[in-house]
Amino acid sequence: MSSLDIELAREQAHLDRARAELGRMREAAEALDASRASDAVSAEVLSRVLARRILSLQDDPRTTLFFGRIDTAPSPEHREGETFHIGRRHVSDGAGDPLVVDWRAPISGAFYRASTADPMGVVRRRRFGVDHGRLTALEDEHLAAGSSAGHSALLAAEIERPRTGPMRDIVSTIQPEQDEIVRSDVATTICVQGAPGTGKTAVGLHRAAWLLYSFRERLDRAGVLVVGPNRAFLDHIGAVLPSLGEVRVGHATIESLVGHHARHRAEDDTPAAALKGDPRLAEVLRRAVWASVRRATEPLIVPRGVRKWRVPAHEVQDVLDELVARDVRYEAARALLPHRLAHHVLLAMEAAGDAPDDRVQDAVAKSAAVRSYVAAVWPALDPTAVLHRLWSEPEALAAAAEELTAGEQALLLWSRPPRTKGAARWSRADLVLLDELADLLSRTPSLGHVILDEAQDLSPMQLRAVGRRCTTGSATVLGDIAQGTTTWATGSWSEAMSHLGKPGHEMVELDRGFRVPGRVLDFAARLLPHMSEGLSAPRSVRDNPGVLTLLPVPETTVADQLARLLADRADEPGSTGVIVADADLDGLAAALGARGLSHGRLDVDHGDDADHPIQLVPATVAKGLEFDRVVVVEPAAIAAAEPDERTGLRRLYVVLTRAVSELTVLHAEPLPGPLQ
Numbered sequence: 001m002s003s004l005d006i007e008l009a010r011e012q013a014h015l016d017r018a019r020a021e022l023g024r025m026r027e028a029a030e031a032l033d034a035s036r037a038s039d040a041v042s043a044e045v046l047s048r049v050l051a052r053r054i055l056s057l058q059d060d061p062r063t064t065l066f067f068g069r070i071d072t073a074p075s076p077e078h079r080e081g082e083t084f085h086i087g088r089r090h091v092s093d094g095a096g097d098p099l100v101v102d103w104r105a106p107i108s109g110a111f112y113r114a115s116t117a118d119p120m121g122v123v124r125r126r127r128f129g130v131d132h133g134r135l136t137a138l139e140d141e142h143l144a145a146g147s148s149a150g151h152s153a154l155l156a157a158e159i160e161r162p163r164t165g166p167m168r169d170i171v172s173t174i175q176p177e178q179d180e181i182v183r184s185d186v187a188t189t190i191c192v193q194g195a196p197g198t199g200k201t202a203v204g205l206h207r208a209a210w211l212l213y214s215f216r217e218r219l220d221r222a223g224v225l226v227v228g229p230n231r232a233f234l235d236h237i238g239a240v241l242p243s244l245g246e247v248r249v250g251h252a253t254i255e256s257l258v259g260h261h262a263r264h265r266a267e268d269d270t271p272a273a274a275l276k277g278d279p280r281l282a283e284v285l286r287r288a289v290w291a292s293v294r295r296a297t298e299p300l301i302v303p304r305g306v307r308k309w310r311v312p313a314h315e316v317q318d319v320l321d322e323l324v325a326r327d328v329r330y331e332a333a334r335a336l337l338p339h340r341l342a343h344h345v346l347l348a349m350e351a352a353g354d355a356p357d358d359r360v361q362d363a364v365a366k367s368a369a370v371r372s373y374v375a376a377v378w379p380a381l382d383p384t385a386v387l388h389r390l391w392s393e394p395e396a397l398a399a400a401a402e403e404l405t406a407g408e409q410a411l412l413l414w415s416r417p418p419r420t421k422g423a424a425r426w427s428r429a430d431l432v433l434l435d436e437l438a439d440l441l442s443r444t445p446s447l448g449h450v451i452l453d454e455a456q457d458l459s460p461m462q463l464r465a466v467g468r469r470c471t472t473g474s475a476t477v478l479g480d481i482a483q484g485t486t487t488w489a490t491g492s493w494s495e496a497m498s499h500l501g502k503p504g505h506e507m508v509e510l511d512r513g514f515r516v517p518g519r520v521l522d523f524a525a526r527l528l529p530h531m532s533e534g535l536s537a538p539r540s541v542r543d544n545p546g547v548l549t550l551l552p553v554p555e556t557t558v559a560d561q562l563a564r565l566l567a568d569r570a571d572e573p574g575s576t577g578v579i580v581a582d583a584d585l586d587g588l589a590a591a592l593g594a595r596g597l598s599h600g601r602l603d604v605d606h607g608d609d610a611d612h613p614i615q616l617v618p619a620t621v622a623k624g625l626e627f628d629r630v631v632v633v634e635p636a637a638i639a640a641a642e643p644d645e646r647t648g649l650r651r652l653y654v655v656l657t658r659a660v661s662e663l664t665v666l667h668a669e670p671l672p673g674p675l676q
């Protein structure tokens with residue numbers, strides 16, 4: 001046996017012991033009896049906590065309990081130094097001593113960040129190779145000052161591994177620059193700009209897991225939410241947090257976030273959609289809501305018994321003015337109004353020599369006279385009624401929209417207004433405005449933390465919708481200006497962050513690409529100078545330079561060529577994505593079906609499906625996804641489907657950067673200029 005084998009056997013013995021102790025921890029949790037709690041409610045809570053704990057103590061035989069280890073330098077307390085095994089969860093022995101420490105524990109930070117330049121008290125970092133739950137290899141890095149940083153074959157193998165099925169966690173190979181983001185303080189809002197495949201999504205998800213571990217009580221209560229561009233993307237990333245033991249993080253698209261006020265049943269044309277996303281609309285809506293508070297022109301008259309009490313209109317107006325000037329929501333102020341008015345009635349009673357008490361004030365506040373007066377001067381509103389009026393009545397819109405030109409107002413008005421708010425066909429952009437209105441009426445509750453992915457595509461009004469869900473919490477905002485494919489995509493992060501309501505954020509850039517191999521990335525980067533100014537070309541850290549094939553074919557043979565290409569690769573491991581202009585998807589799906597090629601479809605509401613190694617992907621759904629092999633069919637058609645040239649090239653940049661090992665570009669039309 002070599003010394004390496006002996007060491008590996010020792011580590012395997014440690015793993016076996018850790019597994020046994022995890023079993024003991026699970027049995028101990030199973031033996032706890034929730035029914036012993038002092039009352040039924042506590043018993044219910046306790047049994048839920050126990051069930052969760054038992055679940056978290058399950059051992060997954062496919063993985064090991066640890067993937068790394070650090071040895072610390074000797075210290076006065078530990079003359080031999082200490083050893084920590086780093087894994088997905090904490091495991092301790094019967095005496096409470098740790099056998100495995102959670103990757104999120106403070107001590108584990110050194111596993112990810114220690115370097116020869118700054119060893120952080122670590123003398124050796126060990127990584128393990130793993131196969132089917134057993135240790136198969138180990139690799140040591142000596143970090144004592146002066147030694148040179150080595151190349152990690154295990155790290156490289158992890159980065160190079162073929163991709164199948166949904167996204168996996170990267171917990172064993174988080175890079176130092178990524179770890180800094182993951183472990184940023186809970187109060188910090190971070191914006192991460194990064195080229196395709198630099199690990200933004202991975203970092204955001206690991207940050208969520210780290211935050212929940214480090215601030216469990218606060219964040220469990222307040223909630224953590226991941227917001228992504230579409231369902232296919234959420235399905236692609238949806239397994240990462242559960243695999244890290246975090247099952248209580250919500251995942252939402254912008255549409256699902258704002259979609260509870262009404263259903264989306266219509267599409268705006270691009271200029272109207274862009275205008276509805278414009279931040280000036282926030283002021284228009286605010287004015288429309290507060291314009292509903294009328295002037296008090298009549299006195300308030302409250303009959304009680306044989307007497308009638310009177311509050312003059314100017315006194316009522318003072319009450320209204322005071323409530324409007326307070327920084328509270330419309331409905332909250334409305335709820336205060338009856339008592340304020342009743343107070344003035346009481347003052348009138350006292351002035352007349354009566355001595356009314358609190359019960360009288362309550363009764364007056366609830367009286368029919370006060371209620372109908374309040375309904376007249378401060379009417380109850382609902383978001384759909386306000387927006388229905390704005391889009392139907394030119395005068396109402398003009399009164400609220402002084403910052404919009406007449407032409408802009410005309411864009412917003414319905415040509416044939418629906419008779420009632422219930423009959424309105426709301427667009428996606430309308431739903432965001434309805435959400436803004438709902439918040440003007442009653443404050444949206446804030447979550448503890450929001451992870452916002454592909455944030456570059458959000459309109460200012462959408463950013464506000466996300467921002468109001470983390471007013472008292474913090475956010476991690478991930479995106480790439482170069483991948484902005486909406487006409488309202490942001491050109492500046494500081495602007496986007498101010499719409500989100502987080503101007504005091506930290507800005508970080510990731511520039512090491514883990515997905516796309518060098519050849520493919522260089523090809524896609526040719527588009528950059530034609531898309532936006534000042535975007536630096538991304539760098540691939542992949543060992544594999546990748547395969548890039550440009551395949552011009554006669555138009556009539558595109559489907560045949562594609563079918564042949566896919567059939568040739570059918571036995572190779574890993575996933576294949578065929579990315580095609582949305583309008584061509586049905587035709588191509590039928591053509592592949594007719595040629596006997598089984599495939600899945602990643603339409604907007606259909607995520608990763610491991611049963612189908614070949615997926616047909618509409619170009620507008622490809623963002624954020626990745627496949628081992630990608631075939632991009634007819635780039636010119638993909639670019640031409642967008643409303644302008646710049647957006648077309650950006651869409652192309654997104655689809656060309658989805659491949660992990662091989663990109664084939666199949667085209668009958670000439671390639672767009674920069675790619676020729």
Ligand SMILES: Nc1ncnc2c1ncn2[C@@H]1O[C@H](COP(=O)(O)OP(=O)(O)OP(=O)(O)O)[C@@H](O)[C@H]1O
Nearest residue numbers: 170173174175196197198199200201202514515624
């Ligand atoms: N430290 C790492 N170790 C191993 N793999 C990594 C690491 N960081 C990122 N990856 C892998 O690189 C790929 C790209 O990561 P991710 O999807 O998070 O990038 P992204 O920046 O969000 O890309 P895009 O902008 O295209 O959406 C994923 O397969 C991810 O697992």
